[in-house]
Amino acid sequence: MKKFSVVIAGGGSTFTPGIVLMLLDNLDKFPIRQIKFYDNDKKRQEIIAKACEIILKEQAPEIEFLATVDPKEAFTDVDFVMAHIRVGKYAMRELDEKIPLRYNVLGQETCGPGGIAYGMRSIGGILEIIDYMEKYSPDAWMLNYSNPAAIVAEATRKLRPDSKILNICDMPVGIEERMAQIVGLESRKEMNVTYYGLNHFGWWSSITDKAGNDLMPQIKEHVAKYGYVAATDEGQHVDQSWNDTFHKAKDVYAVDPTTLPNTYLKYYLFPDYVVEHSNKEYTRANEVMDGREKFVFGEAEKIIKQQSTKGSKLHIDEHASYIVDLARAIAYNTHERMLLIVENKGAIENFEPTAMVEIPCIVGSNGPEPLSIGKIPRFQKGLMEQQVAVEKLVVEAWAEGSYQKLWQAITLSKTVPSAKVAKDILDDLIEANKDYWPELN
Template identity: 45%
Template sequence: MKKFHVLIVGGGSTWTPGLLKSLCVRKETFPIDHLTMVDVDEKRQEVIGEFAKVLFKEEYSDLQFTYTTDLEEAYEQPLDFVFVQMRTGGYAMREKDEKIPLGMGLIGQETCGPGGFSYGMRSIGDMVKLVEHVRATNKDAWILNYTNPAAIVADALKRIYPDDDRILNICDQPENLLRSYGRLLNRDPRSFDPVYFGLNHFGWFTHLYDESGHDLLPELRQLILDGGFRPVDYEQRDQSWLDTYAMVEQIVRDFPDYLPNTYLQYYLYPDKVLEKLDPSHTRANEVMNGREKRVFDACREVATNQSTAGSTVVHNDAHGEFILIVAESIAYNRGDHFIVMVKNEGLISNLPDDAMVEVTASLTANGPRPYAVGEIPVFYKGLIEAQYAYERLTVEAYLENSYSKALQALTLNRTVVSARKAREVLDELIEANKDFWPELR
C-alpha cells in the first residue's frame, strides 16, 4: 500500500491535535511516509509540533515528521495531499471581526455577516498564495481546504483557478450534524445516505436515508421538536456552541420542511441572536480563554512529561477524522459519500450554474461526482440567491479592489440589510484590516 506525503498548513491551530490523533488512528487505512506541519506563527507551531513528536513516538514511530515556519521548505517537497486550515490574522483579528459589528448593533460572528466578510477578504489572498506555492512544484497534489469562510474561499478559488480540479473545499459542520443525528438516533452516521443542498454554512438536509432506503428525517425531526438538539460531542463544547445547536429546534418548528445547518440561526433570527451576544466578550474570547488555553496547556504538559498518558487533548474528533476519510476516498477511488462544495452546473436546477453549492457527492480519484438535487422551493431559493449574491460580490470586491461592490455585498447580507449600517461597518473594517485587505477604491 502506498504511503503518502502530507502537508498540514496551519499546524499551530487548536484543531491540529485532533487531526494528528486521527492520523494515528487511521495509519493502516491512510498510511503516511512523511508529514510536515507549517505555520507562520512560530510559537504556536512549536507547541503543537513538540506535542506531535511525543504522540508519534508513542503511536506512529515509523512516520517521518517535521514542523517548520519556512514556507519554501514546506511547499517545495513532493506532496500528495495538502490539508489547509489557515486563519489569516489569527484570533486577534477574529475578535475584531466579531466586536466591530456588535459595537454597531449588528451580528458579530466568525464566518457570517460583516465578520465573515472581513475574514473572507483576508483569507482569499493567503489561499491564492498557497495554491501558487503548491502548484509551483506539485501539480497533482490534492489541496483539501478547511479555511473559512469556506463559501467565499471556494468561490474565489474556482474563479481564479477554474481548471484546477484538485482543489476541494470542505466543511466539517455537515459532518458534525450527521454525527449528532447518529447519536440522537443511536445509529452509525457513516451508514446515512444524506440529501443536502445549499451554500456552505447555509444549507438544509432534505432526506436522511438508512441502509434500506428508509428516510429517517421525519423521525429525526420529531425527536428534535420533542427533546431539542445537541452536538455529538456536547460534553466537550463551549456554551456558545450548545446555544447554537439548541436553536435548531426553533428553526425546525418554524420551517419544518428540512433540517437546517446550525449557522442559519444568524440569518433567520438575527434580532434574537443579537440579544444574546455580548459586545465585550464574544466567541473569540470564549475560545481564547477556553479551548485554546486548554489545548495549548495540555500540549505543553505532554511535551514536558514526554508522555500522552492521561492527556485530555489526545482524542479523535470529527474535524480531524473528516479530512482523512475524505482523503482516503480520493486516494483509493472509493466513491464514498460526503457533503462538499462544487460548482452548481445544474445540480440545483433553479440556481445559477456558477454558484459554488454544497451537496452530497461521491469522492473518487478523479474528484467529486455530485448528486443532483433538482428544483428547490421558492423560500429556500430566495434565501440562497441573496446569500450567493453577497458571496459573489465579496469575491469581486477583493479581485477588483471595489469599494462599491463591498458595500453592495454587505447591504445584501441578511444580518445587515441597511445600506447606512453597511457603509459604517465597512469603513470600520477597512481600517481594522489595512494590513490584510487590498485597498478598496
C-alpha cells in the first residue's frame, strides 16, 4: 500500500500540532511515510517542530520527519501540501481588527476591511507556495485552508488557473457537527447537505439523514431559539466571542427562515451590532494571543523540556479530519461528497460563472466535480453579487497595484458605510501593511 509524503506549510502555526495528531489518528485510512514542516519563521517553527518530533517518536517512529525553511528541501518528494499560512502573523491580525474599529467599522479576521487587508497579504504567500510545489513536486496537490479563503481562492483561479489546488474551509464542517448534535446524530457524516454561497458567506438549503428524512425543521426550530449553541458546548470554539457568534445565528436565521445560515453572515447583516459589542482595545486577535497561542507554545515547550508527551494537553484537531477525507478522496478516488470552494461555471445557474463559490462537490483523483445547485433566491444572489465583486476587486488591485480598485473593494463591502470611511481605513491599512502589500498607485 502506498504511503504518502505530506508537507505542512505554516509549520509554526498553533494549529499544526492538532493537525499532526489528527494525521496520526488516521494512519489506517491515510498511511504516511514522511511529514515535513515548512515555514519562513525559523524560530517559531522550531518550537512546534521539536514538540511534534517527540509526538511522532512516541506514536509513529517509522514516519520520517523534517522541519525546514528551505523550499527545495520542503517541497521535493511530496504528494500533498497542506497549507495554513498567516502572513504577518497575529501582530498584523490585531491591526486588521483594530484599524477599522477606529472608524466604527467592524474589525474581523476574514470579513470587511480586515479580511481585505489579510487577503492582500495572503495572495503572494499562497502563490509562492504553489510555485514551490509545482517546481519541486509537480504531481502534488495543495490542500489550502489559509484564510481569507474567498480572496485566496479567487487569486488562485485568476493567477494560477492550472494549478492543482483545492481551497477548503472548516467552518461549515464545525456548524454541521453542531447540527448533528442538535438532531441527536453521532456525526455530521450521517447527514447529506446542500449548501451554497461564497466562503464564510453561505446557506444550507437542505439537510437530510442517510435515509432521506428531512432534518431541516428540527434544526430550524432549535436555531430559531438558541442559534447554533448546542446542549453540550465543548471543542475548539468555546471562547466567549465564539459563543456570541453561535448565539447570534438565531437573528441571522430570522432574516431568511427558508435556509440555515453560516455564522459569518452576522458580520454582513448585523455590522452595527458587532461594532457595538466589540472591545476596541482587546479584539479577537488579543484573545487568541493570550489564549490558544500561549497554550500551544506552552504545551510544546513542556514536551520539549521533559522529552515526552506525558501529561500533555495538546489534542487532536477534530475539525481538521476533513483534510484527511479530502486527501483520501484524491489519493484513492473515493468520490466523497464534500464542500469546496470552486469556480461556479454554471453550478449556480443564475450567478456569475467565474465566481469562486462554496458548494458540494464529488471529489476523486482528478479533483472536484461540482454538483448542480440550480437557481438561488434573489436575496442570497444580491448579497453574493456584492461580495463576489469585493473579492474580485481585491485580487485585481493586488495584481495591478491599483489603489483605486482597492478603495472600490472596501467601499463595496457591506460592512462599510461610505466611500469616505473606506478611503480613511484604506490609507491607515496601507501604512500598516507597507512591508507586506504590493505598492499601490
